[in-house]
Amino acid sequence: MVPILAIAPFPIEADLGKWLAYGLYLIIGILFGTALEQAGFAYSPNLAAQFYLKDMRVLKVMFTAIITAMTLIFLSSGIGILDYTKVFVDPTYLWPGIVGGIIMGVGFAIGGFCPGTSATAAATGSIDALFYLGGIFTGIFAFGETVDSFAEFWYGWSMGRFTLPDWLNISTGATVVLVILVALVFFWAAEWFEKKFGGIDRKTLPRIRYVGAAVFLVLGVVVMLIGQPGWEQKWERISAEKTEVLNNREVQIAPGELLDLMNNNKIKLVMLDVRSESEYNLFHLAWSKQVDPTAEAVDALVPDLLDNPAKTAVVTMSNGEIDATQAWKVLVAEGVPNVYILDGGLNAWLDIFAGSDIHPVTYPVADDQPRFVFTSAVGSAYSASFPDAEEYELEYTSKVKLAEQAGPEAGGCG
Amino acid sequence: MKRPEKPWINPYLGGVLLGLVLFAAFFITGNGLGASGGFQRIWVWLEDFVASGHVDRTGYLANYAGGDKNPLDLWIVPLLIGVPIGGFVSSWFSGRFKVRTGKGPNITVRTRWAFAFIGGTIMGFGARFARGCTSGQALSGGAVLSVGSWAFMFAMFAGGYAVAWFVRKLWT
Numbered sequence: 258m259v260p261i262l263a264i265a266p267f268p269i270e271a272d273l274g275k276w277l278a279y280g281l282y283l284i285i286g287i288l289f290g291t292a293l294e295q296a297g298f299a300y301s302p303n304l305a306a307q308f309y310l311k312d313m314r315v316l317k318v319m320f321t322a323i324i325t326a327m328t329l330i331f332l333s334s335g336i337g338i339l340d341y342t343k344v345f346v347d348p349t350y351l352w353p354g355i356v357g358g359i360i361m362g363v364g365f366a367i368g369g370f371c372p373g374t375s376a377t378a379a380a381t382g383s384i385d386a387l388f389y390l391g392g393i394f395t396g397i398f399a400f401g402e403t404v405d406s407f408a409e410f411w412y413g414w415s416m417g418r419f420t421l422p423d424w425l426n427i428s429t430g431a432t433v434v435l436v437i438l439v440a441l442v443f444f445w446a447a448e449w450f451e452k453k454f455g456g457i458d459r460k461t462l463p464r465i466r467y468v469g470a471a472v473f474l475v476l477g478v479v480v481m482l483i484g485q486p487g488w489e490q491k492w493e494r495i496s497a498e499k500t501e502v503l504n505n506r507e508v509q510i511a512p513g514e515l516l517d518l519m520n521n522n523k524i525k526l527v528m529l530d531v532r533s534e535s536e537y538n539l540f541h542l543a544w545s546k547q548v549d550p551t552a553e554a555v556d557a558l559v560p561d562l563l564d565n566p567a568k569t570a571v572v573t574m575s576n577g578e579i580d581a582t583q584a585w586k587v588l589v590a591e592g593v594p595n596v597y598i599l600d601g602g603l604n605a606w607l608d609i610f611a612g613s614d615i616h617p618v619t620y621p622v623a624d625d626q627p628r629f630v631f632t633s634a635v636g637s638a639y640s641a642s643f644p645d646a647e648e649y650e651l652e653y654t655s656k657v658k659l660a661e662q663a664g665p666e667a668g669g670c671g
Numbered sequence: 672m673k674r675p676e677k678p679w680i681n682p683y684l685g686g687v688l689l690g691l692v693l694f695a696a697f698f699i700t701g702n703g704l705g706a707s708g709g710f711q712r713i714w715v716w717l718e719d720f721v722a723s724g725h726v727d728r729t730g731y732l733a734n735y736a737g738g739d740k741n742p743l744d745l746w747i748v749p750l751l752i753g754v755p756i757g758g759f760v761s762s763w764f765s766g767r768f769k770v771r772t773g774k775g776p777n778i779t780v781r782t783r784w785a786f787a788f789i790g791g792t793i794m795g796f797g798a799r800f801a802r803g804c805t806s807g808q809a810l811s812g813g814a815v816l817s818v819g820s821w822a823f824m825f826a827m828f829a830g831g832y833a834v835a836w837f838v839r840k841l842w843t
Contacts, residue, residue: 269699283750285692291761302775309757309842319813338699349819354823365790367838371706382770397714398795399792400800401729627811
């Protein structure tokens with residue numbers, strides 16, 4: 258077996274232990290503070306100047322930082338050394354984010370800092386930053402005490418892990434190029450404003466920045482040409498290990514275990530019925546969701562599945578196991594945690610739970626074909642859709658272990 | 672010995688440096704950078720000392736410190752502790768460490784302090800409202816192409832420009 262190189266990001270708290278990992282975060286914080294200070298972000302007039310169009314330092318630093326990190330992230334993901342699905346993407350709460358952003362902008366123009374820069378500035382001797390920090394704690398206090406009164410708004414417009422490529426419906430690489438172009442237009446406009454309002458002549462600015470702009474554009478095009486790995490490439494990397502898991506039947510859960518999961522209100526259960534819509538309409542399990550038995554259809558569910566809370570189990574099912582296993586491969590390759598397959602599929606389920614009115618056919622059926630014939634479409638309005646667990650008391654070997662959510666769920670400004 | 676004061680580096684170069692730190696954070700840990708979340712946790716930790724029952728009863732605060740939860744036990748707290756250390760070291764070696772008050776030329780130091788406090792209060796409230804600040808939302812979320820982070824970023828600039836004219840005495 259070929260040893261699998263670890264793909265970033267790394268589970269550093271598990272690998273290094275918590276304190277070493279926290280030491281690493283401390284170092285990242287030190288580098289962060291250093292970069293902010295070097296860029297001139299520890300002096301409030303530099304920051305406030307942004308709003309008077311005299312010195313567009315804030316915009317230049319921020320957008321350069323964003324396109325630098327963005328280009329490197331998607332380059333790494335494109336060549337397969339970084340798993341983007343495990344990178345924390347701030348979940349979108351559209352209107353709360355916009356309202357919060359406007360409030361913050363007001364605080365920025367009045368106070369002359371943002372939270373990170375004030376922490377930096379206070380350590381460089383800025384007394385105004387200390388007052389600002391006092392304000393931040395006051396504002397945080399006020400928010401914590403009042404948020405329950407506007408919770409409906411604040412938790413509203415939740416769109417989960419929603420990215421610009423999803424929204425624009427273009428490839429990730431094209432989005433990267435587009436963002437770089439937008440940043441370059443902003444830089445051009447920023448320098449125009451600086452000349453008009455700040456009297457800074459473009460000719461005095463270092464010419465090497467044109468080289469920098471060209472480098473970004475070239476890298477952006479490279480990211481676009483490489484593309485982002487699909488589920489097949491991701492599956493290639495893990496197939497040896499995961500095929501063994503499948504062959505050892507570590508993830509095929511018995512009908513009895515699924516029934517107990519359906520009755521377990523401490524976890525979130527997502528049941529994916531990977532059969533055609535007509536078969537689904539004839540009979541399906543209560544609360545199961547139909548998804549066409551194609552890799553594309555299953556793949557399209559991934560962003561939503563990655564948004565689920567830590568204690569979520571995903572169970573795929575088809576008549577037998579073939580399509581359910583295929584769906585399992587797609588989801589596991591894409592980094593969805595806690596995915597299982599219904600052992601024996603819905604045929605095995607009906608062997609146990611079908612009432613006396615539904616009989617299996619007497620001739621052998623091909624793999625993954627329905628073995629029970631429903632003469633009318635009962636959907637989930639049938640006793641076997643959600644059997645009474647107490648009536649059966651099935652014994653099984655439990656296989657579901659809910660691993661922590663793969664993505665760092667409390668990331669960002671958690 | 673006083674080190675000679677060096678000018679700040681070119682903003683584009685500063686942006687590349689900051690971007691490299693941001694990339695390293697994402698690459699190694701899967702998390703970006705952040706600040707306001709750390710402030711939130713430090714605050715709740717203090718509040719939990721004084722009014723533990725209140726923290727447990729307020730849904731939003733209990734998420735951080737309900738029962739036995741230690742609000743400081745998250746990566747963002749050591750990261751935030753590192754930020755002023757980096758700021759201090761960087762300013763010291765560049766000869767920029769100086770006890771001073773950054774302000775516009777036409778206001779007194781006390782006025783600046785008062786408005787720094789007011790601005791900080793608005794910012795603290797807004798940063799929690801937006802679920803992150805300039806670092807956690809705009810920089811980190813922007814780099815990984817979150818739609819909400821981009822909407823947030825433009826809203827923040829809009830908010831700043833909207834009031835800039837009214838507070839121009841503070842800075843110009």
